[in-house]
Amino acid sequence: MSLNSIFQFLVPKDKKFFPLFEQASSNLILIAETLHEAVNLPTNERNSLFQKIDELEELGEEITRQTNIELSKNFITPFDREDIYALITAIDNVADNIHGAASRMKLYQVDKITKSIRKLTEINLEACQNIDIAVRELRNLKKIKNITDACAKINKLENKSDTVYDRAVSDLFENEQDAKNIIKYKEVLSVLESAADKCKSVASVLESIAVKHS
Numbered sequence: 551m552s553l554n555s556i557f558q559f560l561v562p563k564d565k566k567f568f569p570l571f572e573q574a575s576s577n578l579i580l581i582a583e584t585l586h587e588a589v590n591l592p593t594n595e596r597n598s599l600f601q602k603i604d605e606l607e608e609l610g611e612e613i614t615r616q617t618n619i620e621l622s623k624n625f626i627t628p629f630d631r632e633d634i635y636a637l638i639t640a641i642d643n644v645a646d647n648i649h650g651a652a653s654r655m656k657l658y659q660v661d662k663i664t665k666s667i668r669k670l671t672e673i674n675l676e677a678c679q680n681i682d683i684a685v686r687e688l689r690n691l692k693k694i695k696n697i698t699d700a701c702a703k704i705n706k707l708e709n710k711s712d713t714v715y716d717r718a719v720s721d722l723f724e725n726e727q728d729a730k731n732i733i734k735y736k737e738v739l740s741v742l743e744s745a746a747d748k749c750k751s752v753a754s755v756l757e758s759i760a761v762k763h764s
Contacts, residue, residue, distance in 0.1 A: 567628050568689050570617045574610060574641045575682040581606045581648050582675040588652065589663045589671050600656045607649035614642040628688075633759050640752040641681065647745035648674060651738055658734035666718030667735075670711055670742035677707045677749035684756045691763040698760055701753035711746035715739055 581603055588599040617638040621627070627634055651671075654660070660667075684700035687693050718739050726732050 566620050566624065567617065567634060570613055570620065571637065571641075571685050571688060572682075574613045574617070574638060575678070575685040577606055577610050577613060578641055578645055578648075578678045579675070579682055581610070581645050582671070582678040585648055585652050586668075586671040586675045589655075589668050593661045597656070600652050603649055603652045607645055610642055610645040614638050629691075629759055629763065633755065633762075636755045637685075637752070637759070640748065640755050641685075644674075644678065644681070644745055644748040644752060647741055647748050651741040651745065654734070654738050654741060658737065660734060660738055664718065664735070666714055666721075667738060667742065669714050670718075670739065670746070673707050673711045673714065674742065674745050674749065677704050677746060680704050680707070681749060681752050681756075684753070688756075688759065691760070694760045694764045697756055701757045701760075704749050704753040708746045708750040711743050715743040 584599050584603050584606065588596045588603075591599070618635070621631060621634055680700040680703045684697045684704075687696045687700075691697075719736060722732055722735055722739075726735070
């Protein structure tokens with residue numbers, strides 16, 4: 551047992567890191583929900599939601615910054631310091647990619663939203679919801695199965711996103727004649743698929759924490 555783990559038995563329940571983790575995962579759901587909502591709206595109604603995603607991404611960065619400040623200030627943490635850093639960074643990476651997808655849709659003027667884009671935003675939303683479920687179980691690490699079950703769902707969703715992405719790119723090269731459209735749609739699809747990969751990275755961190763405390 552690590553020195554940090556021994557100290558955990560001697561101090562009150564953490565009141566700093568768990569709320570920050572939960573704020574980060576809640577914010578992640580909001581970002582994913584907003585993008586999924588945006589791709590299901592007409593072009594002229596999306597800009598306000600893209601602006602909201604910008605604001606939510608900034609909020610996520612602030613939560614990450616505050617977590618790292620707390621990490622530098624506190625000697626005793628609820629679990630290993632490197633895991634705290636890895637978790638908050640991994641969550642922030644998901645937010646960055648979802649925000650990146652929204653930014654590219656706006657920048658490249660992707661007016662026609664394909665079924666594949668909608669499906670990938672749906673997959674990312676479900677993955678973010680499972681991240682939130684697992685993060686909220688960190689307060690009570692006796693319920694390890696709830697964390698590992700959520701992580702298993704995230705991994706399945708990431709595999710599903712790979713399939714959707716591969717088919718979408720194949721269809722794009724087969725049916726799209728405009729080279730500019732190929733580039734901009736492939737870019738959006740790639741960032742959305744990358745967001746699912748980053749969700750899997752969050753799951754890996756969460757599973758590592760769960761194993762250490764099982």
